[in-house]
Amino acid sequence: MPSVLVSTTINGDAVEYACPQDETLLDSLRDRVGLTGVKEGCGTGDCGACSITLDGRLVCSCLVLGVEANGREITTVEGLSDGDKLHPLQEKFIEHAALQCGICTPGFLIAAKALLDRNPNPTVEEIRYGLAGNLCRCTGYDKIVRAVQAAAKQMRKK
Amino acid sequence: MPQDTSYTHQKFNVIGTRPKRPDGIDKVTGRAKFGADTSAPGQLVGLILRSPHAHATIRKIDTSKAERLKGVKAVLTSADLPDLTDGDRAMLDILENCMARGRALYDGHAVAAVAAIDAQTAKKALKLIKVDYKVLPHVTDVDEAIKPGAPIIQDWVFTAGVEPKPKRPSNISQRTEFGHGDVEAGFAEADVIVERSYKTEQTHQGYIEPHACLASVRPDGSGELWVTTQGHFTFRNICSSLLGMDVAKLKVTASEIGGGFGGKTHVWMEPVALALSRKANRPVKLVMSRDEVFRATGPTCSTSVDVKIGAKKDGTITAATAELRYQNGAFPNIWGMLGAMTSFACYDLKNVKSIGYDILCNRPKVAAYRAPSAPMAAFGVESTMDLVAAEIGMDPVDFRIKNAAKEGTLASYGPTYGPIGIGPTLEAVKNHPHMRARLGKNQGRGMACGFWFNFGGQTCTDLNIGIDGTVTLTVGTVDVGGSRASLSLIAAEELGIPYDQVITNIADTASLGFNDMTEGSRGTFSSGMAAIFAARNAIEVLRKRAAQMWEIPVEAVVWEKGEAKAMGKKHGNLPQLSLKEIAAKAPNTGGPIAGHSEVVADNAGVSFASHICDVEVDPETGATKVIRYTVIQDAGKAIHPDYVEGQFQGGAVQGIGWALNEEYIYGEDGRLQNAGFLDYRMPVCSDIPFIDTQILEIPNPNHPYGVRGVGETSIVPPLAAIGNAVSNAVGVRLSHVPMSPPRILKALVEASGS
Numbered sequence: 001m002p003s004v005l006v007s008t009t010i011n012g013d014a015v016e017y018a019c020p021q022d023e024t025l026l027d028s029l030r031d032r033v034g035l036t037g038v039k040e041g042c043g044t045g046d047c048g049a050c051s052i053t054l055d056g057r058l059v060c061s062c063l064v065l066g067v068e069a070n071g072r073e074i075t076t077v078e079g080l081s082d083g084d085k086l087h088p089l090q091e092k093f094i095e096h097a098a099l100q101c102g103i104c105t106p107g108f109l110i111a112a113k114a115l116l117d118r119n120p121n122p123t124v125e126e127i128r129y130g131l132a133g134n135l136c137r138c139t140g141y142d143k144i145v146r147a148v149q150a151a152a153k154q155m156r157k158k
Numbered sequence: 159m160p161q162d163t164s165y166t167h168q169k170f171n172v173i174g175t176r177p178k179r180p181d182g183i184d185k186v187t188g189r190a191k192f193g194a195d196t197s198a199p200g201q202l203v204g205l206i207l208r209s210p211h212a213h214a215t216i217r218k219i220d221t222s223k224a225e226r227l228k229g230v231k232a233v234l235t236s237a238d239l240p241d242l243t244d245g246d247r248a249m250l251d252i253l254e255n256c257m258a259r260g261r262a263l264y265d266g267h268a269v270a271a272v273a274a275i276d277a278q279t280a281k282k283a284l285k286l287i288k289v290d291y292k293v294l295p296h297v298t299d300v301d302e303a304i305k306p307g308a309p310i311i312q313d314w315v316f317t318a319g320v321e322p323k324p325k326r327p328s329n330i331s332q333r334t335e336f337g338h339g340d341v342e343a344g345f346a347e348a349d350v351i352v353e354r355s356y357k358t359e360q361t362h363q364g365y366i367e368p369h370a371c372l373a374s375v376r377p378d379g380s381g382e383l384w385v386t387t388q389g390h391f392t393f394r395n396i397c398s399s400l401l402g403m404d405v406a407k408l409k410v411t412a413s414e415i416g417g418g419f420g421g422k423t424h425v426w427m428e429p430v431a432l433a434l435s436r437k438a439n440r441p442v443k444l445v446m447s448r449d450e451v452f453r454a455t456g457p458t459c460s461t462s463v464d465v466k467i468g469a470k471k472d473g474t475i476t477a478a479t480a481e482l483r484y485q486n487g488a489f490p491n492i493w494g495m496l497g498a499m500t501s502f503a504c505y506d507l508k509n510v511k512s513i514g515y516d517i518l519c520n521r522p523k524v525a526a527y528r529a530p531s532a533p534m535a536a537f538g539v540e541s542t543m544d545l546v547a548a549e550i551g552m553d554p555v556d557f558r559i560k561n562a563a564k565e566g567t568l569a570s571y572g573p574t575y576g577p578i579g580i581g582p583t584l585e586a587v588k589n590h591p592h593m594r595a596r597l598g599k600n601q602g603r604g605m606a607c608g609f610w611f612n613f614g615g616q617t618c619t620d621l622n623i624g625i626d627g628t629v630t631l632t633v634g635t636v637d638v639g640g641s642r643a644s645l646s647l648i649a650a651e652e653l654g655i656p657y658d659q660v661i662t663n664i665a666d667t668a669s670l671g672f673n674d675m676t677e678g679s680r681g682t683f684s685s686g687m688a689a690i691f692a693a694r695n696a697i698e699v700l701r702k703r704a705a706q707m708w709e710i711p712v713e714a715v716v717w718e719k720g721e722a723k724a725m726g727k728k729h730g731n732l733p734q735l736s737l738k739e740i741a742a743k744a745p746n747t748g749g750p751i752a753g754h755s756e757v758v759a760d761n762a763g764v765s766f767a768s769h770i771c772d773v774e775v776d777p778e779t780g781a782t783k784v785i786r787y788t789v790i791q792d793a794g795k796a797i798h799p800d801y802v803e804g805q806f807q808g809g810a811v812q813g814i815g816w817a818l819n820e821e822y823i824y825g826e827d828g829r830l831q832n833a834g835f836l837d838y839r840m841p842v843c844s845d846i847p848f849i850d851t852q853i854l855e856i857p858n859p860n861h862p863y864g865v866r867g868v869g870e871t872s873i874v875p876p877l878a879a880i881g882n883a884v885s886n887a888v889g890v891r892l893s894h895v896p897m898s899p900p901r902i903l904k905a906l907v908e909a910s911g912s
Contacts, residue, residue: 020278022278030194037188039366039367044836077186077188090183094178097640097800100801101365102190104366106188125844131842131844137363139811140804140810143800
């Protein structure tokens with residue numbers, strides 16, 4: 001199957017890559033662009049470790065084809081911080097010990113950012129349902145929810 | 159999140175604080191490199207072909223078409239992995255589990271592997287491999303496997319631990335027995351006897367990162383392996399032994415690990431990756447799919463357990479017995495033995511007996527899963543404890559307090575306890591506000607206790623002081639959940655310097671002596687102990703250097719709060735020398751300043767927990783929601799309380815998933831039907847409430863700071879705590895885990911007789 005040239009914007013930068021037509025965007029991002037912060041936990045859209053935003057919408061990159069990113073804007077965990085300044089979610093995840101092994105963390109951060117972008121003041125229940133597409137096996141979610149609450153609070157002050 | 163430090167008498171400076179972990183930034187920015195996140199020039203993609211049959215003879219494997227496919231660089235079968243184990247059956251089992259040798263023993267058993275230039279080619283090549291199977295009868299249920307006429311999984315297995323030695327092979331690989339006293343006499347004294355049988359289904363550790371490695375073997379026989387593992391030194395020893403390599407010529411580097419919970423203490427495909435690389439003479443990256451993780455890497459046991467407890471009306475237990483049948487998968491292990499050892503460990507019993515059976519089935523090789531074997535035994539025992547308490551009309555917490563083990567108790571599995579925390583955790587349950595929270599309609603409350611041994615093991619650690627006075631602590635235990643922060647705290651405490659002056663690194667196998675794996679809750683316990691000794695050795699050097707700088711005898715120098723202080727009338731007026739000042743002079747006072755430590759960190763200190771759980775059961779659907787959950791555990795001294803709480807919470811939620819939903823479902827054909835996260839449903843954020851925690855710090859007398867293992871005990875009580883809560887909510891005793899909606903509905907229907 002011949003490869004297709006894809007022109008896309010990733011974390012604000014213009015990026016081109018060539019990928020086979022049946023390759024997932026997850027594999028394109030990891031293996032062709034080198035963005036290994038996007039993780040594969042299942043490859044079937046069940047764990048959320050590969051979460052990115054595509055034109056602002058939260059998606060599992062394992063359920064999108066690499067060729068579908070042509071002409072679109074992607075944000076991955078590598079694009080969350082502003083230069084050397086961490087995003088409040090990143091800061092609060094560290095501060096609240098919201099990660100143990102850290103493999104699910106990139107997906108959680110992207111999903112939490114997508115949640116706070118549309119709902120800056122979520123209830124605990126809204127946080128829990130907003131993050132229900134992401135699996136974490138280490139933390140029992142307690143400190144993740146608290147970190148998102150703390151980040152939301154800080155972001156509302158700005 | 160209260161933390162009761164009243165038991166700990168030592169005063170600490172930084173221990174017990176909650177600083178940011180050193181690997182935090184890398185993990186929130188995507189920079190951290192996990193198993194699948196590294197690459198090598200010219201690397202190939204490895205893939206494994208797996209048996210679709212639960213039990214089959216492999217008559218022939220034809221790889222010729224795959225070998226001829228353009229872009230395929232190596233095709234591998236067991237013929238490429240000669241048996242070098244020299245009669246070591248356990249090692250041969252590991253090799254055979256990595257690659258089938260003439261027979262497939264479970265659905266998902268590896269039968270061949272390929273390495274090709276890209277994933278597309280490797281996938282095509284797998285399809286071109288033709289395997290000629292002769293399908294054999296199979297068995298996947300633990301009770302079916304020991305019935306007469308059940309297919310025998312391993313014809314070389316004869317039940318160990320029975321006299322006379324059996325003449326015929328059996329699926330029972332061993333029988334083990336623990337206990338003391340006279341249980342028959344004890345039951346004769348009882349006013350009440352409750353006898354019940356329980357089943358628990360097989361669950362997976364469910365780490366989010368699939369197994370992944372990058373193997374590179376050179377033509378001279380040396381090699382490197384980058385791998386997600388809980389123990390890279392053990393992986394090195396096993397892989398080099400199976401492949402006939404010299405231990406020193408295989409360098410294994412542990413990647414960041416995306417969860418393990420015991421599942422990454424075993425090699426599953428790493429020897430195959432190395433063998434593929436050796437055959438292709440190229441680096442090979444091998445990453446499992448989630449389907450492969452479920453089908454071919456070790457879940458925990460499914461079990462079948464009988465418990466009998468007798469007690470007097472005043473609540474004294476007079477006798478207790480348990481018979482525990484643990485399904486080990488296709489290869490023998492000691493899981494039933496561990497179940498038998500842990501079953502009654504919480505209690506002070508005069509007459510007690512537990513018998514463990516390890517049983518083979520056509521399922522994947524069972525691996526350790528967080529306090530392996532203890533949760534299932536606790537489910538049976540703690541459910542029965544509630545039933546006995548109800549029979550004699552006693553509060554279940556009071557009943558447990560009356561029988562709780564204490565210092566000096568002869569444990570059912572042999573040793574006599576030192577200072578332990580089961581009593582204090584139960585008292586804390588009694589006093590916890592959770593016990594007074596009001597319950598609504600269809601809601602119930604349950605509690606249960608749990609025990610885990612904890613493990614110490616071989617540990618080797620280096621502590622090096624840099625020219626600017628910053629400290630590098632080099633350890634060989636993989637950091638699975640924040641241990642670098644804890645170990646930096648320990649070194650900082652001992653040296654008397656700030657936390658951020660110490661950086662902890664995990665060394666590869668070429669850079670440090672052997673370390674046992676991060677298992678048995680030993681990471682912070684054992685590497686912490688070694689870090690203390692290494693720091694003390696470094697302090698000896700620092701004192702000598704200070705003495706040299708001052709030109710006074712070393713005996714006149716003490717180390718206090720991160721500084722050398724000269725003692726005595728003669729020298730007392732000398733200004734103190736900080737670690738930084740001494741480090742700056744190191745090139746002229748004898749060279750690098752370092753401390754080392756090699757220890758077998760024995761006496762990890764047993765651990766106990768008591769959990770309280772409230773559930774709401776929907777009587778229409780049988781669906782259960784956990785509405786309130788509290789973990790109370792003796793942690794010994796909590797080094798970094800955030801990560802202690804995290805262990806409590808994570809273990810509890812794994813237990814909740816196990817109790818309510820998670821299970822391996824096998825079809826009549828012996829194939830796993832739910833090898834994915836959609837159908838093997840682990841708890842998600844919206845399923846779970848906040849998990850309240852209470853840390854008790856009953857110091858372990860065998861550790862300089864009183865540390866005990868922390869990570870595992872939290873998964874032991876949940877099955878029973880939830881079982882007791884559900885049973886109290888619906889008024890029917892649940893005895894089969896997971897208590898999924900269909901099982902609860904069935905129990906309700908049976909109880910109502912309709």
